[in-house]
Amino acid sequence: MSAIVRPVLVLFFVLSVVTGVAYPLVVTALAQGVFPAQAAGSLVARDGRVVGSALLGQPFADPRNFWPRPSATSPTPYNAANSGGSNLGPTNPALLDAVKARIAVLRAADPQNAQAVPVDLVTASASGLDPDISVAAARYQAARVARARGWPPAQVEALIAAHAESSRLGFLGEPRVNVLALNLALAAAKR
Known part of the structure; x- marks a missing residue:
């Protein structure tokens, strides 16, 4: 059972960091750098x-x-x-x-x-x-x-x-x- 749960938890954590933290930060930084007025509303x-x-x-x-x-x-x-x-x-x-x-x-x-x-x-x-x-x-x-x-x-x-x-x-x-x-x-x- 732990052989299945451990990889699932690691994958969940990695994907949460990538899609919930890293991706939004990269997209926000890119938008503010390339289109600052539009990114600010x-x-x-x-x-x-x-x-x-x-x-x-x-x-x-x-x-x-x-x-x-x-x-x-x-x-x-x-x-x-x-x-x-x-x-x-x-x-x-x-x-x-x-x-x-x-x-x-x-x-x-x-x-x-x-x-x-x-x-x-x-x-x-x-x-x-x-x-x-x-x-x-x-x-x-x-x-x-x-x-x-x-x-x-x-x-x-x-x-x-x-x-x-x-x-x-x-x-x-x-x-x-x-x-x-x-x-x-x-x-x-x-x-």
């Missing part, structure tokens, strides 16, 4: 203070700012510890009610806007934490943001164009805008 700092992460959405409700995709995390929106979709299917009446309510909020905030509401402004992403919106969603909000700031619409449109990112690898996804980066650019811009 892609944190965004302004005036020496961390204001968010480029990888996580955050709530913006001021009409002077661009609004992100809705968050599916509850009870706190954009809670990275509670990442996950709403799991509401397209035939679920709760999803339809939520979308209608979100459209009503967007229409109330900008009653002059007769454009179709981009789908990413009324539906949450699969993680509920998406930091990006489509360029169409940013343009949909441009008139409201310009009016709230007292800026010419062309100035807001120029900021959107400057912060638009193309599809990943030229074909994955659609062009997008990071909401935090865009709102920080708004805050830094002078009229």
Whole structure:
């Protein structure tokens, strides 16, 4: 019996050290050496203070700012510890009610806007934490943001164009805008 137990225990100990200690330390050190900003969470700092992460959405409700995709995390929106979709299917009446309510909020905030509401402004992403919106969603909000700031619409449109990112690898996804980066650019811009 001990001839079987001893090798099993040694193998268990060796594999625990290799996979539970050595491998994570090597991968962490490699990531911090090659991709230090990403390994630290892609944190965004302004005036020496961390204001968010480029990888996580955050709530913006001021009409002077661009609004992100809705968050599916509850009870706190954009809670990275509670990442996950709403799991509401397209035939679920709760999803339809939520979308209608979100459209009503967007229409109330900008009653002059007769454009179709981009789908990413009324539906949450699969993680509920998406930091990006489509360029169409940013343009949909441009008139409201310009009016709230007292800026010419062309100035807001120029900021959107400057912060638009193309599809990943030229074909994955659609062009997008990071909401935090865009709102920080708004805050830094002078009229």
